[in-house]
Amino acid sequence: MQQASHHIECDLLVVGGGINGAGIARDAAGRGLSVLLCEKDDLASHTSSASTKLIHGGLRYLEHYEFQLVRKALIEREVLLRAAPHIMWPLRFVMPHESSQRPAWMIRAGLLMYDLLARRELLPGSRGIDLRRHPAGAPLRAGFSRGFEYSDGWVDDARLVVLNAIDAADKGAKIMPRCRCETVERHADHWTAALRTADGRALTVRARALVNAAGPWAAQFLQASVRQQSNKALRLIKGSHIVVPRLFDHPYAYIFQNSDGRIVFAIPYEREFTLLGTTDLDYRGSLDQVAIEEGEVDYICGLANHYFEKRITPADVVWSYSGVRPLLEDESANASAVTRDYRLEFDAGDSHGKRAPLLSVFGGKITTFRKLAEEAVDRIAPALGNHRGAWTEHACLPGGDLYGERPANRSVLEFDRYVQDLQKLYSWLPAPLVARYARAYGTRIHLLLTGRTAPDQMGEEIAPGLFAAEVEYLVAHEWAATGADILWRRSKLGLHLERGVEPLLNAWIAARMPDLRRAAGAPCPAGANAGLSAPAKV
Template identity: 50%
Template sequence: MIYDLLIVGGGVNGCAIARDAAGRGLRVLLVEQTDLAAATSSASTKLIHGGLRYLEQYEFRLVHEALAERELLLAAAPHIIRPLQFILPHEPSVRPAWLVRLGLYLYDHLARRKRIPGSRAVTLAGSAFGAPLAGAYRLGFSYYDCRVDDTRLVVLEAIDARERGAELRIGAKLVGARRDGDVWRASISGADGRIESVGARALVNASGPWVQETLTQRLDLRSTKHVRLVKGSHIVTRRLYAGDHAYLLQRPDKRIVFAIPFETDFTLIGTTDVPFSGAPGPVAIDAEETDYLLDSIRHFFRVEIGRGDVVWSYSGLRPLFDDGALKASVVTRDYAFDLARAEGAPALSVFGGKITTARRLAEHALETLAPFFPRLGPAWTAQATLPGGDLGPGGFDAFLAEVTRAKPFLPPSLARRLAGAYGTRLWRFLEQARSMDDLGEDHGCGLTEAELAFLRAEEWARSAEDVLWRRSKLGLRLDGAQQARLGRCF
């Protein structure tokens, strides 16, 4: 079979490109060797943001693009993306107040805002914002970005791609590919280990940390562009403070650390930036990173906290486009393409990028490939809703109220979780239910057999880990016995 586009990598970039391309009429095949968002895309800080700190690096175009994308994504997926207020306690020794005000002014005005409030100064002394903080913080600043369920964003892109005609093979790996005139001949190892040969008129290498390896070992290509791998780690603790606002903490080393309300009962703390020189693959937080994040919290908050308070940690490799910066923390979060087209079928490799700008990256990728597809349809994703995002004019709160009225047997916490995960798609497994018993066995914390069957059939879930740590974060709540029992369902 000859596809128009073969995409290697099921992270946010690969799935965004698959979605855009399928919507423009291309025949698309995407292969992902483990799971959707299994690597970098599920190891983010769970934010859709412009990147306030990138202003100090003069990344004005990147910040403008990210802020514009923030508005588009909030409209496209209001069930998994919602505004989040950040409080920035002022540290005079790190940045003067006038510089912070200037940065926030630029942040407010570099792109048009429709749904996101602007920034303002706040008094911390005697306020709810200042109550959890240690020291004599009097002045702070408030600004807004958005929180996101990063893995679910990737899954929604993949679902939309499939429903527009793309074929996605999860658990399949590109063994190798060679040019044969105007077609790539690729060998694909399926989830069952069988090798299949497919053809594609163009190939996209969106394999993230493996982009260099895919180029050299699978495609036998070379590039003058490179990625720099940087390990980023996060920790999760029990909730550290009251309120639904987050904190941006300015460390004395001029790096920043976020403290973010997470999954109702927890606080997400991150991130680190550690240069990584090994082969790409799974990574884990080390003791030094854990201590760095805990020290950040102890410096700013009154709460006593130690390693024993960490309930979960996760780490990922960021494949940052190597722009020659000396420090990992200042390597650009922008992206670059390498289009190999010296002879025959083209291959487009993606270097860098960030979850906020993946939609625009995909649009840019299709613009780059357009000369090879004369009948390519126009750009369309900027105004399109992601699956489940059609909540109606009242937004998430009105939709949640609708779910609660229609299914009064759902516990409030479960109704909120399902609405926030699936949006209007929850009706696909809730529509006929009249009681919790109709949803089948409860595997723990409201994870019913009906939901599990939906995740298997519609969202490519193939293991307990896929369900507990990517399609949801119920791994934070299910005990060891419940998790083991769920594993036996696959």
């Protein structure tokens, strides 16, 4: 990648720092293309941090006959679990059966199909259960005696985006959060883009190809910036979630059916809480100010109260979040029935070479991001004269190489042992803190703790359990720049700390940002994931 003070040249400009943009940047950089990714806000600021946080095939999509999508997602479940076992793990779901809903035979048949659609090495199959004896039956209201149990996976969605960006940067990509793409102009053999950073600097990018991965803004970006219409119509669907104090004390999650055909998940979350959601509503408001509505809170609480013995009210909600999913319009009357599959629209230019390539991403779900990125680069790379093959299926994400460089079942099945070994290695730190670091950073914990051998070397304890060492790491290596970045996207410490911590953390970072940025430019310590990029250089 060639760069002057205000001018950058690259093979591929990716607009959008959600999971699809980060995944495409990673895949392309790994094939040797020079890549620049720009995102107007923080990485994973919008849809990609507002999911139900599941790696799943989508059991309910079977009812809409989306067998190809379900199979594709089911195959990806275990690929992703092996690639990043620190931020993803298997989860067993319990579906209580209610006679007024779908008949038991239909549910059992659907679960058998779910089991058979993809090969499983890590996840056990489904089974019928007696809720009067099963641990998941205890928190439920009387009357639920029969149910079903099946497997899927859980993911820290915002960290998944960041890990893809880190891997892309490790392979030479330039990652630029808080950098807006203001205009693009198409030429015969390149694109010219005008970017503007948060501090007002103007940058010009000359790229051989452009990827529109702007998520909910994808159609708007095409029309306003590229001045091109798409034949793909997006339907914007808002999904909201609430977090309440823990409703049950066992490791199972629930999938609840509602009489309107929608479902709500209840998932153990951050040890002390239960995550409930989601809603599906057509959305026409501002994409920058998406928030839960009172009716959505009432809806989720009402469905939870239908199943759980312990009742909740809106007053019990400790946190909520909402995101807008850009789904492909398929004329479904019900928002929850709109397809979650994706489409890639590739304009390779014309036979006379008068237009540079453009690829736009429409739709998708977090489970299939890696496959989407692979297919996208399979289309883009040959147009740029690059014919290297796909590689991400057999590669760990940063921190996921617990037992070697290649993804391994052992990393998933023996993660607890890995944590115990880390707790012995770093016995000078509290065991719960090491366990949190292991879940967030995997093997990159060694980079975070390099050169530190005693508690007083962790720096100031800015808030309970949040030391200067971690904040410095997140600024230097994960593009964190604000308290919200750290408390709500790089972690979920915001749930556990007092509300006044965020402005305190903002002030702490602002006072030290020049020093943190200079530190980010220093070489990585030997043996601690050498080759890490320094986002502060951007």
